[in-house]
Each structure stands twice: as structure tokens, then as C-alpha cells.
Amino acid sequence: MKIKLEHGAGGELMEELIRTVILKNIKISSAGGIGLEALDDGATIPLGDEHIVFTIDGHTVKPIFFPGGDIGRLAVSGTVNDLAVMGAKPLALASSLIIGEGFEVSDLERILKSMNDTAQEVPVPIITGDTKVVEDEIGIFVITAGVGITQRPITDSGAKIGDLVLVSGTIGDHGIALMSHREGISFETELKSDVSPIWDVVEAVAKEIGWENIHAMKDPTRGGLSNALNEMARKANVGILVRENDIPIKPEVKAASEMLGISPYEVANEGKVVMIVSKEYGEDALEAMKKLEKGKNAAIIGEVIKEYPGKVILETGIGGKRFMEPPIGDPVPRVC
Incomplete structure (x- = not known):
């Protein structure tokens, strides 16, 4: 076997490489x-x-x-x-x-x-x-x-049934901005990467609801939102239901994604956090995010469910449901 670009892209092939080659030898x-x-x-x-x-x-x-x-x-x-x-x-x-x-x-x-x-x-x-x-x-x-x-490490595997899933802002910004730049696609409003440190967002939520009520977190970089959610669902052995209409995406990112044939759910974000919190603290966590400029577009996008353990279910804009599968590799290489 020879290493391919997809092995470093944050999707299923990368996880396979880590498990079957790297972990085996460490x-x-x-x-x-x-x-x-x-x-x-x-x-x-x-x-x-x-x-x-x-x-x-x-x-x-x-x-x-x-x-x-x-x-x-x-x-x-x-x-x-x-x-x-x-x-x-x-x-x-x-x-x-x-x-x-x-x-x-x-x-x-x-x-x-x-x-x-x-x-x-x-x-x-x-x-x-x-x-x-x-x-x-x-x-x-x-x-x-x-x-x-x-004092309290948080893993990406702590999701519990009934928890709410939040994202701190619009998704797809980094990967789609870079790909649009490479391809020479321009819009009236320039697409820009979201690259930014997010410690202030995380700290603001923790101060508002307490670290103990944040059950899992992940930054949706390589493989994007889809990969992050699938990892969190698989590791906690729970289902995650997300609603397409609640996922914040900039109109220009959505337009560029359609032109490029790339899902904004599968490309890297470099200034966002996916956070899973106790249901009773979901709105408080959301408000804490929204008080910050970089969290102004934060949203509650779904919930943790007992059905379909290890899977992410996307409720589409027209009411249907489908699996949100993790990407095999990153459709936009060399973006992080």
C-alpha cells in the first residue's frame, strides 16, 4: 500500500491508516x-x-x-x-x-x-x-x-441521550473560501476563511453553564462538520439528529459549494466549535456564544438520540431524513 492524499484528509481513510498502521506500531x-x-x-x-x-x-x-x-x-x-x-x-x-x-x-x-x-x-x-x-x-x-x-478534560466521546448539539457559527467558510480562491470564483462579497482561535468562545460557555454541563466538543477541521459529528456519534455509541434548516451557512458559501460540486458539510472550518451540552443548558450556551462577535451566527442544530447508534441523521429542508456520512477523504486537499 502507498500513502495517498486522502490518508491525511481527516476522513475514513485517514482513520484506517491511524488504526491499522500508526497505532499498531506505537x-x-x-x-x-x-x-x-x-x-x-x-x-x-x-x-x-x-x-x-x-x-x-x-x-x-x-x-x-x-x-x-x-x-x-x-x-x-x-x-x-x-x-x-x-x-x-x-x-x-x-x-x-x-x-x-x-x-x-x-x-x-x-x-x-x-x-x-x-x-x-x-x-x-x-x-x-x-x-x-x-x-x-x-x-x-x-x-x-x-x-x-x-481541571476537567473534555473528550469528543461524552455525548449523552437528550443532549443538544451546537455549532458556534457558519460552516464551510475556510474550505470553500480556499477552493473558490484557487478556482478564481468571485462574488460581490469576498469569501473569507473563518480561521480564528476559539478559546474565548469555549471559555464563555463554560463560565455560563459550567464545565460539567459541556459533555463533548470538537473543532470541525479536516472532514468538516460531517466528520466531526460522525466521530462524536461513533465514539459515544449514540445517534445524532441534525436539522438542515438550522445549520448556519453563508449564502455565498452555499452558492460556491454548488458551483464546485462540494458539500459544505465536508470541508474544513478553522474557527468553529461543535459543542454538545446538557439539554437544560442549551439556550444558555447559545446565548453565551452569541455575545461574542465570532459566535454571532451560533445555532442549536440538533440533538443526541438513542436511535441509530454511531450514526448521524440529517433532517432535510423538505422533511426527509438521510444519513450524513463521513467523507472518505477531503474534497479540498491542502487547506489546513
Whole structure:
């Protein structure tokens, strides 16, 4: 078997690669807390009454500068968001740069300034790193690792029957913006990536309803909303019913998706969180999101059900129902 692009796209092929190749060859995969075998957004290390949360991510986006952001903002946001959806306050980041020979120093400075600006938004310091230059014309790859701390780790497998499912804003923005940019599709309103750190959104909800009432979270990056929901349903062995009419999508994203033949449910978002909370706190969680600019389009999109365990059911706009299947691979490669 040879590695294909689809193996790194966040869909079923990637999960198969991780389970049948990576996990099989890593024998020590836990430090006493949530480990690699959980396939969550990060891992935990128990430390007294608290837990250190650790995560790492590689970023290979093409182009490296895109409407609404760049690879630097993406790298910091992606790592902060992996910590946030596990309930961890970001403490520090590390960064490794792999730079192709001939890369413009001015572009490198632009990326570094973007990383710095994004980190200051959180805020979180970038405290260490590594730099390599290779002879290949790869442009630049940015790898970021993050450390956070929490008293109550949240996994993506904690959904309970009766819980409500929320998303913090419009979906499909990042992947469709990049694909439209690549294909030269333009609209009166420019499509922009949603790339942004979401710790403030998560923290606002937790302060409003308590960490104990947030049962599961995931940032819908590779594979999009569809992949995130399917993972949460499968890991908790519950069904998730979502209503198409309640899923927030920008009109221009919907139009571009139709033109490109791509489902907005299956492409990456880089500034959103999917959150599953206790039913009685759903409206409070929603209001907490909506008080923030980046959560103004938040919505309750569905609920956790006992039927169809491990599956996601989409109630269509005309009242029908169908399975929302996870993608095999990402229809828009190199977007994160």
C-alpha cells in the first residue's frame, strides 16, 4: 500500500491508516490520561488535581496566503483550538518551521508576524521552536505544538441521550473560501476563511453553564462538520439528529459549494466549535456564544438520540431524513 492524499484528509481513510498502521506500531501511547488510542484532539497528563493537555499539528496549506488568513494564523489557531475543545486553557506554544530553499524572507516575516498577532489574541506565548531548511521547493510547512491546563478534560466521546448539539457559527467558510480562491470564483462579497482561535468562545460557555454541563466538543477541521459529528456519534455509541434548516451557512458559501460540486458539510472550518451540552443548558450556551462577535451566527442544530447508534441523521429542508456520512477523504486537499 502507498500513502495517498486522502490518508491525511481527516476522513475514513485517514482513520484506517491511524488504526491499522500508526497505532499498531506505537506500543506506549498514554501518559496515564487520555492517550493516542482515544484519537481525540489531544492527550492529557494527570498532574495532581489538574491535567496537562498536549497537542501537535502540522500545517501544509496551499496557498500559504489566502482570503482571511495565512499559514501562520492557521497554525496558531489550529493548535489553540485543539486545546480549547478539550477544555484546556492554552499555556504555551512551540513551533517548528520547515522551509524550502529559495523561500522569500519577506514572506517568512509576514507569517511570523501573523503567528505573533494571533497568539496575542488568545493570549498565549510562543516559547520555543525549531527551524529547518531543505533543498526541495516546498514553500513552507509550519508545525505547532501546544500545552494547556484544565481541571476537567473534555473528550469528543461524552455525548449523552437528550443532549443538544451546537455549532458556534457558519460552516464551510475556510474550505470553500480556499477552493473558490484557487478556482478564481468571485462574488460581490469576498469569501473569507473563518480561521480564528476559539478559546474565548469555549471559555464563555463554560463560565455560563459550567464545565460539567459541556459533555463533548470538537473543532470541525479536516472532514468538516460531517466528520466531526460522525466521530462524536461513533465514539459515544449514540445517534445524532441534525436539522438542515438550522445549520448556519453563508449564502455565498452555499452558492460556491454548488458551483464546485462540494458539500459544505465536508470541508474544513478553522474557527468553529461543535459543542454538545446538557439539554437544560442549551439556550444558555447559545446565548453565551452569541455575545461574542465570532459566535454571532451560533445555532442549536440538533440533538443526541438513542436511535441509530454511531450514526448521524440529517433532517432535510423538505422533511426527509438521510444519513450524513463521513467523507472518505477531503474534497479540498491542502487547506489546513
